[in-house]
Amino acid sequence: MDDYQMMVEAYKEAGGEDVFADSEVAHVVLERDNILGAHEVEGLSVDLKNREEGLVGVKIEVKEGYKIQKPVHMCFGVLPEKGVQKIDMEIEVQEEAEVEVMADCVFPSAAKVKHIMNADIHIRKGGSYTYKENHYHGEKGGVEVIANSDIKLEENSYLYTIFSLLEGRVGKIDFDYEAELGDFSTMEMLARMQGAEDDEIKIREAGKLKGRGARGLLDSKIAVQDDASAEILNELTASAPESQGHVDCTEIIKDEAVARAVPIVEVRDPEAKVTHEAAIGSVDDTQLQTLMARGLDKEEASEVIIQGMLND
Amino acid sequence: MNSLLNIDNLDLTLENTSILRDISLEINEGETTAVIGPNGCGKSSLAYTIMGLKDYTPDKGEIFFKGEEISGYSIDERAKKGITLAWQEPARFEGVTVREFLSLGLKSRGEQVTEKKLARALREVAIVPEKYLDRNIDETLSGGERKRIELASILIMEPELVMLDEPDSGVDVVALNNIGNVISDFKKENTGVLLITHSEEMLDFADKAVLICKGKIIKKGNPGEISEYFRYECTPCEDEDYEKHTKQEVENVG
Numbered sequence: 326m327d328d329y330q331m332m333v334e335a336y337k338e339a340g341g342e343d344v345f346a347d348s349e350v351a352h353v354v355l356e357r358d359n360i361l362g363a364h365e366v367e368g369l370s371v372d373l374k375n376r377e378e379g380l381v382g383v384k385i386e387v388k389e390g391y392k393i394q395k396p397v398h399m400c401f402g403v404l405p406e407k408g409v410q411k412i413d414m415e416i417e418v419q420e421e422a423e424v425e426v427m428a429d430c431v432f433p434s435a436a437k438v439k440h441i442m443n444a445d446i447h448i449r450k451g452g453s454y455t456y457k458e459n460h461y462h463g464e465k466g467g468v469e470v471i472a473n474s475d476i477k478l479e480e481n482s483y484l485y486t487i488f489s490l491l492e493g494r495v496g497k498i499d500f501d502y503e504a505e506l507g508d509f510s511t512m513e514m515l516a517r518m519q520g521a522e523d524d525e526i527k528i529r530e531a532g533k534l535k536g537r538g539a540r541g542l543l544d545s546k547i548a549v550q551d552d553a554s555a556e557i558l559n560e561l562t563a564s565a566p567e568s569q570g571h572v573d574c575t576e577i578i579k580d581e582a583v584a585r586a587v588p589i590v591e592v593r594d595p596e597a598k599v600t601h602e603a604a605i606g607s608v609d610d611t612q613l614q615t616l617m618a619r620g621l622d623k624e625e626a627s628e629v630i631i632q633g634m635l636n637d
Numbered sequence: 638m639n640s641l642l643n644i645d646n647l648d649l650t651l652e653n654t655s656i657l658r659d660i661s662l663e664i665n666e667g668e669t670t671a672v673i674g675p676n677g678c679g680k681s682s683l684a685y686t687i688m689g690l691k692d693y694t695p696d697k698g699e700i701f702f703k704g705e706e707i708s709g710y711s712i713d714e715r716a717k718k719g720i721t722l723a724w725q726e727p728a729r730f731e732g733v734t735v736r737e738f739l740s741l742g743l744k745s746r747g748e749q750v751t752e753k754k755l756a757r758a759l760r761e762v763a764i765v766p767e768k769y770l771d772r773n774i775d776e777t778l779s780g781g782e783r784k785r786i787e788l789a790s791i792l793i794m795e796p797e798l799v800m801l802d803e804p805d806s807g808v809d810v811v812a813l814n815n816i817g818n819v820i821s822d823f824k825k826e827n828t829g830v831l832l833i834t835h836s837e838e839m840l841d842f843a844d845k846a847v848l849i850c851k852g853k854i855i856k857k858g859n860p861g862e863i864s865e866y867f868r869y870e871c872t873p874c875e876d877e878d879y880e881k882h883t884k885q886e887v888e889n890v891g
Contacts, residue, residue, distance in 0.1 A: 611726075614712055616741060617711070617713040618715075619721065620713055620717050620794070622711075629730075629737075633730050633733035
């Protein structure tokens with residue numbers, strides 16, 4: 326089996342769809358800095374370049390007015406136990422264009438793997454960008470992820486992102502997404518993660534509602550157990566008239582795990598409004614006991630509740 | 638009728654307050670026993686103690702289910718023996734669909750989950766399966782809808798003893814009839830029902846009733862008698878009167 330097939334197999338095992346043979350599906354497959362596959366569709370260009378040692382540049386552009394019918398699939402990963410993957414991503418969604426990207430990052434055997442991703446995302450007037458990033462880090466906890474995104478939304482544009490890590494270990498993850506919103510643009514930024522043993526989760530999500538009527542939602546749901554830790558920093562600033570936002574952070578802890586939520590909401594215009602809610606605690610007793618009264622033991626009941634929260 | 642649940646001289650204290658006092662009660666297979674009484678008298682606490690919820694460990698007394706003392710069993714162990722509880726305020730479960738929720742009761746008993754079983758349970762409580770199976774049990778459902786879904790989740794378990802904690806609260810008239818149908822279904826299946834209520838209408842569905850006041854059973858009898866007594870003769874009483882009252886009534890109960 327060659328590297329491409331191995332990556333595709335790892336991707337499928339992590340829950341990804343087998344779409345790489347579909348000519349209507351644009352895709353990118355990268356293993357460390359090896360460009361294993363790329364496919365474009367009408368209205369969407371993919372440009373991949375090996376830059377300095379170990380760094381791969383990925384540029385995706387959706388041309389003006391094009392609505393890409395099928396989600397673009399990106400498969401990133403490191404197959405061996407050790408390795409580094411560095412990606413510089415540039416996304417350009419031109420005016421009135423629309424695209425959905427499903428990115429799966431798989432590190433199935435990772436014992437000492439580092440994945441560094443820096444993304445510049447520009448969604449132009451009336452454009453729409455949906456980005457669903459799913460990670461699978463294996464069972465050893467040997468992955469370190471550093472992900473930064475700088476996002477700019479122009480007038481009337483739309484962004485939806487969800488970052489999920491729901492199976493296997495986390496290792497260490499530190500991601501920092503920041504978006505600046507223009508007039509009447511909308512952003513929904515979601516994170517769903519589950520950590521165990523000595524996993525460390527650090528998330529910063531920030532939205533700057535600079536345009537009139539801009540809308541922003543930051544929504545994080547995290548579960549940690551054993552000695553894992555999670556620190557969620559949600560920042561939402563509304564500085565234009567009629568801009569509105571909401572920050573929602575829910576964290577469930579078990580065992581010796583530690584969770585911290587730091588919501589920062591800032592309003593700089595009397596016609597703007599930002600709300601926030603945060604809840605950190607153990608699994609709710611009524612939920613737990615309801616499920617136990619259906620015959621599930623405590624561990625099974627907790628798992629149903631936690632998975633439900635993370636899948637919400 | 639065979640005896641299903643026997644409670645002997647049960648006492649429960651929570652945060653230094655006596656909640657249940659010397660409760661003795663028997664429930665038979667296929668029999669619905671209503672527990673009636675004013676708010677805060679200990680009706681729900683009795684159900685929670687039978688189910689073995691957190692903090693509801695009796696100070697004294699014994700709970701026998703089909704002849705076996707069950708006080709030492711956890712909630713799920715009791716559930717696996719055939720006991721379950723429908724809460725007055727059913728919990729919400731973000732991200733859990735009605736389908737998943739109903740399936741849990743089947744899976745825990747090692748039974749196969751089929752669309753037919755799920756749909757049948759929902760129809761029994763007047764919920765249209767096609768509209769609800771893939772909905773989440775969250776704030777998008779009303780309290781009444783959650784209540785009916787919880788009843789469906791219990792029906793599907795085919796328990797031997799079910800405790801319904803105020804199943805009529807927060808539901809409309811149509812749903813009230815459905816609850817009556819559900820109780821009839823339990824009866825057909827020979828399931829014992831402990832029906833906790835403060836509604837006299839619900840007593841129509843019961844075979845016998847007990848009146849609880851301040852944690853103590855003060856009267857047992859047929860539902861009509863108990864309803865009448867509760868309506869016309871039972872008045873709020875001070876502790877001193879209550880002691881006299883309960884002494885007299887319990888003597889009457891025998």
